Amino acid sequence: MPAYNSDFNSDPNPPRLIGNFPLLPLRTKTRGPAYVLPFPSPPLPAHESPEIESESYDILDEVLRLFRANTFFRNFEIKGPADRLLVYGIWFVSDCLQKIKPNASARDAGKEVNNLALDLNFAIPGDPGFPLNQMYEPPRDRQDAEQLKLYMAQVRQELASRLLARVYEEDESKPSKWWLSFTKRKFMGKSL
Template sequence: MPAYHSEIEEFQRKVGNMAILPLRTKVRGPAPSINTDNDIIDESLYYFKANVFFRTYEVKSEVDRVLIYITLYITECLKRLERCTSKEQGQQDLFSMAIAKFDLPGDAGFPLNSVYAKPENPDLMREYLLQLRQETGNRLLEKVFDTTDGKPNKWWISFAKRKFMEKSLSGPGDRF
């Protein structure tokens, strides 16, 4: 069974070899804001539990590269959320993680330099990834803490130990 790929086919801009896709967001950044039921972050969250089991992933488009990055970022978020006892604590942790210094494609610490091209405009790439990280964290938080007792959902947290494509956005020794 193959991994799930994004169903989004059209995009206007790209940075490096990643598509800059419209997002349903209020977070400022280079991605245009749209009013739709489904964007790349929704797709990434929807396919996450299935895709995280794959060791390989065939990249079919620039949109798939965005899906891969978001999937890896969701894993890092879940690692953080497994230590949180409340939604408020999770929100603070995910926000600080989103804005913390992170490697871009082409940097020595970036885990998938073979899949991503070094961006011609690193500032645009950083702004776009920052926007993706913040919005992904916000939406994931709503899913993980969608419980009656206010505790994290164990079915989401159980995926914190998984590694999509045997990769991690955190370097060796980094502990999110």
């Protein structure tokens, strides 16, 4: 059985690419270069995603929806640019879950995960420390590299806040054991 690919690969409006990494629109309040999608009306709780058909549904909702299913796969066939962002998002969510201790409150976990998300010392495609550089093209120039880094930082911050809302959906004093059960799994045997 193959891993689940992104539904955004079939989007009729091709995304802007830096290298071959897509800059897809996001539903976010975090500052950055991404085109901002409208928020659902009426507003949803932080731990819920809009329906897939909704104009508010974005790639980060898909990352969180497919994370648990895709973490079991060691191989992943890239079928479009959105898959590259999906893979990166799954790796980042995995790193975030490793920062959450089984007895940590939402506040303590928030500090750890947000520190990871806000840390600007991370590798982008083309950097020697980036996993699977053979699947990602490096940015053309320094300006594109800066734009990509800003976009990836925006993705990391938004993913961190959405993940925390889901992990602490039921109880703010302890994380969901169901989410933490995936801390030992490495998608494609790699991590960021």
